[in-house]
Amino acid sequence: VSVSAVEALRGAAGSLPTVATAIGVLFLVLDPRGDAPLLDLDDSVEESAASFDERTGRTAADSRAGRFAAFVLKSMDNGARTATIVVIAVAAAGIIPGVIGITGLGGSLRALILDVSGGSLVLLLILAGIASVIVGMGMPTTVMYIIIVVLLGPVLPEFGIAILAVHLFVLYLGLMADVTPPVMVAAYAAAGIAKSDPFETGKTAFLLSLNKILVPFAFVFAPGILLLRSREEDASIITMADITDLGFFLPEVVAPIVAMFAGVYALGVAIIGYYHADVSRVSRALLLVAAVLLSVPGMVLLPLSTGIGLFGVDVALYTLTNDLILRGVGGVMLVAGLVRNRRRAAAEPAAGDRVESSDESASESTAS
Known part of the structure; x- marks a missing residue:
């Protein structure tokens, strides 16, 4: 009996997300208070429910369950429309990492950055930052981070830069690509939620984030910001x-x-x-x-x-x-x-x- 009880608990724990979702749906539909502020956030929910009533002759708009179903369906519709814009932007930007991977451009890009920088740390950081932003456009953060670190990670520490500062430098600028025109994937997603113009949203987000563009460079030149102290061999906390x-x-x-x-x-x-x-x-x-x-x-x-x-x-x-x-x-x-x-x-x-x-x-x- 004890073994079967343990197995039953394990089975229930494995389906906890489903149980929690079902409880949440029942609570929203059967809440005796009768108010549903979540359903009032979007007027299109009421319009969709009313349109359904006109076409079918039912009274879905008058019941809370009907309004909740309209809310779920409308949310799925809006989510699909928003995802379509984001997927198109990501697919277009995905050409960049695809070309880098197939042609072996990564090594050439690294050599190009080193040659153009001419041993100048400032110029090397600027070129590495530009590469991070370009590669980060439309690419998952983890993939972008790995590519740039593999390309430039072994080079930057040779200039006496702390390893942690190198990694945060790459990650920070790569994340800025999410709001950098023309791809600005995060702006497309936010514009879909806010029902605003995607390009204007991206431009505003880019300008609001641009004042922090010097922060990753500060990580490199002042490791104390990261609570690091340069020692004889490396920097440590x-x-x-x-x-x-x-x-x-x-x-x-x-x-x-x-x-x-x-x-x-x-x-x-x-x-x-x-x-x-x-x-x-x-x-x-x-x-x-x-x-x-x-x-x-x-x-x-x-x-x-x-x-x-x-x-x-x-x-x-x-x-x-x-x-x-x-x-x-x-x-x-x-x-x-x-x-x-x-x-x-x-x-x-x-x-x-x-x-x-x-x-x-x-x-x-x-x-x-």
Whole structure:
């Protein structure tokens, strides 16, 4: 008896999803309260039920079970329509990984990126980021991640980049492909749910996510953001001893994290072009520079060192001191830009009030 009881429990546990679904459906249909807020979210449910009643002469729209059945069928219909758009986009984008796999372009792509970068870490990261976005378009995240890591994973650590930073760099930019035109699979799915224009939804999603484009580069140049500390051979997770070492923790962990958030904010204002009032083009350009200096000053210092080296001057500009100085300059530029725009916004209503008062005085003098 005990053995059969155990087997029965195992059988019931194996079908728990079915049991839970059945209980949920019965609860929705037979709930004595009589209200069904879920069914009121979409007017097309009522229209579908009413249309069914007109054609069949039944009263499905008057019963909760009938309305629930209409809701389920309408949801299945909308889901199929939304999935069709997404499947088409994914199928079109699937040509890219197919070509890479069949032609063996992966090795050539890796060699091309290395040759074009010419040993420049900044250029290598930019090219690797572009490759991650392109390969990630319409491709499952896991597949994209494996392809890019196999291609570029062994190369980036040779530049002294922490392995965890390399993997997060690839994964982060690959995920951005979901909202990057023209494929933007996530935007197509969201547009189907929101019943909005897919391209406008994707464009808005892309602009809203673009202010975080510097974050994966910050992972590479400041591993302290990932709570990593560079050791002799590799980087490892910081310990309590590292936290108490304020000479390391404050400038290499706290400062980069705070500056990265400030850089994301600055880039967001520069992209949207509004902060209490419209931001001028010059201010947006300055905020863009501030975002780069705050988030990834290494992308300025390394090319500058290379450029000076072309003139025969060997100087190492990418140091912790220069890193902190540029972050400070970026912070000053951000604060100055925001304060200037806020004062401008506060002055605009005052100017409008003056114009209105002058109009009123002119009308009074005319009347007199």
